[in-house]
Amino acid sequence: MRLGKRRATPLPELNMTPMIDVVFQLLIFFMLVPHMTRVNKELLELPKLSGTEDQQESAITINITRDGQIIVTNEPRTVAGVVEMVSEEIRRLGGDRSRVKVLVRADHRGTSRMVNQVVSALAKLGVHQIRVGVEVPSR
Amino acid sequence: MRLTSRGVQRDRKIELAMTSMIDMTFLLLIFFMTTGGFMTIERDLDSAIKERPSGRAASSDLEPAIVEITRVGSGYVYRVGSRELTTARELTDLLRKFPNKIDGAYVRVSDGAPFEMAAAAIQSCKDARFLSVAYVPID
Numbered sequence: 650m651r652l653g654k655r656r657a658t659p660l661p662e663l664n665m666t667p668m669i670d671v672v673f674q675l676l677i678f679f680m681l682v683p684h685m686t687r688v689n690k691e692l693l694e695l696p697k698l699s700g701t702e703d704q705q706e707s708a709i710t711i712n713i714t715r716d717g718q719i720i721v722t723n724e725p726r727t728v729a730g731v732v733e734m735v736s737e738e739i740r741r742l743g744g745d746r747s748r749v750k751v752l753v754r755a756d757h758r759g760t761s762r763m764v765n766q767v768v769s770a771l772a773k774l775g776v777h778q779i780r781v782g783v784e785v786p787s788r
Numbered sequence: 789m790r791l792t793s794r795g796v797q798r799d800r801k802i803e804l805a806m807t808s809m810i811d812m813t814f815l816l817l818i819f820f821m822t823t824g825g826f827m828t829i830e831r832d833l834d835s836a837i838k839e840r841p842s843g844r845a846a847s848s849d850l851e852p853a854i855v856e857i858t859r860v861g862s863g864y865v866y867r868v869g870s871r872e873l874t875t876a877r878e879l880t881d882l883l884r885k886f887p888n889k890i891d892g893a894y895v896r897v898s899d900g901a902p903f904e905m906a907a908a909a910i911q912s913c914k915d916a917r918f919l920s921v922a923y924v925p926i927d
Binding site: 765 | 802803804805807808809812815816819828829830831832833834835836837838857897898899900901902903904906907908910911914923925926
């Protein structure tokens with residue numbers, strides 16, 4: 650017969666609070682980072698169309714604002730500057746112009762003047778395929 | 789004979805601190821509510837570039853399919869042959885009637901034309917199932 654009072658063993662407690670805090674912080678971090686890294690896309694109002702294919706990774710994304718300013722990777726450029734960039738890309742691809750992927754994102758409120766200039770300059774370089782960025786209208 | 793009381797053990801439950809989790813859940817909720825409106829889905833319209841127009845559309849025959857965005861009065865219209873259309877839907881309906889889709893379509897865009905119309909014309913040609921669509925900048 651045991652006369653000694655048996656001590657109740659304390660149940661182990663897991664403090665979940667810091668873990669949940671850290672997990673959510675990481676979640677927010679990884680959700681925000683992809684948006685931050687899209688530096689090549691300016692905030693433009695693209696034509697609201699359904700498009701023909703899902704957007705792919707492009708080597709050069711040319712943003713054209715409403716007032717006709719060209720912006721590439723957050724920096725304003727001229728048509729000559731774009732030509733230089735595309736020429737560099739062609740050289741990097743060993744002269745194969747068909748592999749050059751150019752995406753033109755132009756504000757739908759602007760005119761086609763700058764788009765025409767860029768397109769003509771690309772054609773002179775031998776780049777004959779472009780993709781035009783559109784925004785899928787919300788339902 | 790057990791002298792210890794079992795009731796003491798039974799009452800001890802694991803407690804989870806919910807406060808932090810609720811905090812973070814609401815934070816996430818606010819995040820998704822605020823960013824949800826700004827996130828847009830982008831797609832591409834692929835088109836070929838033609839530096840020079842391949843010719844003018846005949847007034848009677850609609851082949852080859854050449855869509856020109858021209859100024860009429862104070863606004864711009866889509867011109868296909870002798871027909872002038874004001875909406876992209878009308879343009880798509882007309883282009884669907886073209887029998888020859890293999891040779892592709894041409895979209896001739898003047899500098900002053902709204903880019904929205906240029907993009908919509910490319911989309912209409914694609915929707916009308918032309919195999920290729922060429923963007924032709926004109927002065």
